[in-house]
Amino acid sequence: MTKQQQSAEDAARNELPGRPGPVPPPVAEPLQPGEPLPPKPDQEGPETVSPTGQPTGADQARVAQSGAYLTTAQGTRLPETDHSLKAGARGPVLLQDHHLREKITHFDHERIPERVVHARGAAAHGVFQGYGTAGEVSKAAFLAKDVETQSAHDTFWDFVSLHTEATHHTIWNMSDRGIPRSYRMMEGFGVHTFRLVNAAEESVLVKFHWKPKLGVHSLVWEEAQLISGMDPDFHRRDLFDAIESGAFPQWELGIQVFPDTDDQMFEGIDLLDPTKIVPEELSPVQPIGLMTLNANTKNYFAETEQVAFHPGHLVPGIDVTDDPLLAGRLFSYLDTQISRLGGPNFGQIPINRPHAPVNDMLRDGMHQSAVHTGVAPYHPNSLDGGCPFLAGADMSAFIETPVKVPAASKVREAPASFSDHFSQPRLFWLSMTPPEREHIVAAYTFELNKCYEQAIKERTLQVLANIDTELCEQVATGLGLPAPTSTEPLASPDPSPALSQMGGTWPPDGRVIGIIADAASDVDGVRSARQAVLDTGMVPLVIAPTGGTLGPDGDPIAVQRTYATARSVEFDALLLAGEPRAGADAYGARDAKAGTAQPPQAPDPRVLLLLTEAYRHGKAVGGWDGAERLLESAGITADEPGIATGESSTAVVAELTRALGEHRAWDRFPANL
The missing domain is CATH 3.40.50.880 (Class I glutamine amidotransferase (GATase) domain)
Known part of the structure; x- marks a missing residue:
């Protein structure tokens, strides 16, 4: 053993446990190419043997990743990995993006049976009643009147401090919104923008919102910690008990409506950027229906674990936009069911079955429970009498909105408007009441104090400095570190009172x-x-x-x-x-x-x-x-x-x-x- 190796071992032996990597990281993002770092001294891989169990004698490093540059699974070096391939910076994501599909496919299937892209939650049955107020903007039938139907680890903070587009998402998680009192008191809204089309084929852009009738309420941090240890099923139990006691949870479905313009912007906000919201003061949420959960499930696995949601489950009158994250989800939400539910026929599981005739020409595959007839599962055909036939708009067929795609080159880049990572986190902070700000400071301080690496704490403080000086100073004090100054001008948005959970009065049902x-x-x-x-x-x-x-x-x-x-x-x-x-x-x-x-x-x-x-x-x-x-x-x-x-x-x-x-x-x- 060399003196250098001995010195490294001695240093490791005298160091407190918990370091995530073999060497301390720098505050700035590393940009000089270098080979993968070796494992920590306490880490050891499995013995290297052949697929048939024969010892190979190979060095364990030979079975780990190698090379200084990012590659595909086949070893092709990549110049870019943060942006999908699109028809122009604002255009639709292209199906030929093999790198995107490779990443998503691996993410969707890398853990079994854990549901990687789905949070552990609960389910209940209920009805949806349309108010009829959406008729002017969408021909979707179900909207017609009376139709019923912990982050405290170095890798997380390393990631979000280097990917500052995650700053808005992170401050929401650090706020009271991250620890809801109940599913019944959670506000749901998609980060994506959709397109609604009415009977006259006129389109608008919308964001969907679910507004709980009980208001939006949260726990305090100590409460959340106690609950995690005492009753991990707290939220499920709360939902089930409320339904059983007759305090049926209700949410109003609402929409924010925007003109469907060529630039797909509204009041300077890029509607295709999933990291941005539109303050309700600029575009009020218009209620269009009411969902009531009035029955609990009988079998948790059959009716909850097997549910297969998908943003592509569309009906005439609702269409997607060129939001790049939405494009990825249109692929991923289908792909992930292959591992979760054992094959492509998950739509035949009872909880997923559509309430409409299905003639999709899709045959065979794992867990096929339908017994199809006919000899020609293709279109057109003559052997099966031409069935199934294509439907027209007059037969309620789903027809994509014919949006013009500007002439553009295929590129891996985002629009310039996507580069604003701090104005909306600042809007969120400025919209909070004093107690809510105290909770955000406490959450950041708690989480970052759990980090091992000082450099990650310092880098995150720099992110906070670009949100608000006082926020950064308060968290820095809790970490025992100096507060840096902002590296970007601080925005001056008008606060949005709708972002605060405090100030209203709400019914006590189910308390x-x-x-x-x-x-x-x-x-x-x-x-x-x-x-x-x-x-x-x-x-x-x-x-x-x-x-x-x-x-x-x-x-x-x-x-x-x-x-x-x-x-x-x-x-x-x-x-x-x-x-x-x-x-x-x-x-x-x-x-x-x-x-x-x-x-x-x-x-x-x-x-x-x-x-x-x-x-x-x-x-x-x-x-x-x-x-x-x-x-x-x-x-x-x-x-x-x-x-x-x-x-x-x-x-x-x-x-x-x-x-x-x-x-x-x-x-x-x-x-x-």
Whole structure:
């Protein structure tokens, strides 16, 4: 072993674990070509053997990637990899782009059975009712009236700090939008622009939006961390429980409408750039229909895991644009189903079957469940009587909009308008309220403090400096680093209040209220509070020292949670029925949340934990029948925002319901930004 090798090993041995690569990265993007870096000293690959198990004696480096330059899978060197091949910088993506298809195909199939391009989620059944207001811009039949139908790792931050077009996406993830309170309180909108065509063949460009009737609300970061450990199925359970209780989630479908001009721009915003939004103040969202989820699935795999969504599932009246990312998805969403669902016939799986006659001339393939007849699956034919026949526009055929493609060369480049990476992240930041800005600063600080490499932290701070000076300074302070100055002029956009989640009032439907009580509590008050919660469309859960029931045998109240099983993250608000005493299991050997043993008359530490967590998460807390004393034990005073006390349980429920209309008592903790 050479002295240099020995020195490297000694350095590695004295270094804290966690470095993502064998050498520290530079702050600036490396531009001098060099061979692939060797593995870290602690890394070792599999023994090199032949496909039939015979040792080859080959160096492990011989089976890794090689060469200094980016290539295709066949070794052809590439001059560009960030842009697809298009008919001009703004033209459509070309099918001949073999490099794009190779990358997408590998991405779609590189992990099995994990769904690479689909997030883990949930599903439910429902109906869609068109308002009829879209008739002027689209002939799509289903829009007609009354028709029913964690990122904390170096590679992520290395990527987004070098691909600054991801800056807008990243600041949204670092905001409250990245940790939604519920699927029922998430706003959905596509990053793509589509084209609508009406009965007169007149077209407009649109962006689709789903607006939740319950408003857009989020968790706080500590809450999200607790939920991830305590109940990874929190969001699924919330959706299923809401539907089961009759609090059916609803979203309005809306559209932002823009003129279909040759340049496909609106108010200086490139409508083909998927990293840009159009502020609702410039183009209001026009409601065109309502979706209601009113039934849960019976089988999670059959009805959720096997769903095959695809942006190319189009109907007459809705068409795509030349958005390059959308073009990639039109290929990828079909291609990925080959691995996910075992072949090309995924459309025949019951949950994916169309509600229309299908005669597609597509035969055979894995999992073919249809029994096709005829001998001529081609068009035209005479052996099968000419069937299937082509449909015309008068038979509701899908006909692509005849958009003119300007004369252009085949190029791998993006329009100049795509190069603006910071004005919209700045718009988002300036549109946030002070509490929301505090949350964004905290999120960036938390995530970046988890990074190992100092250079990546410094590079990301430079990105933040190009968004906002104060944002960068606050995060730099948390990282213990100097704040750089911006390298680009800071834009001066008008804030968009629609981007903020705060400031409105919303219905409390489906909210979960924890009622803390014991055998000595005012049982009649608990019963009245429970009914008052139900009457407002919310869900009451009684929390007691033990399971079972409270109250007389003739009219008992069921207990849904115990002090041992309950945690504040499950509830939107808490109610205290007097001063419930400690449970018999309130000692650390039985339940770590209880800590050391407490005197018999002391409050249960687990109840205090429920209260203090809910309080610092900005949740509404209330009580009656002397509950003020227990609140004081938790450090909560009755005159603070979002705190309600009184003699009547129903009056306290009414106060809490009003507080829940604003989601959280954000003014409980003054912001400094």
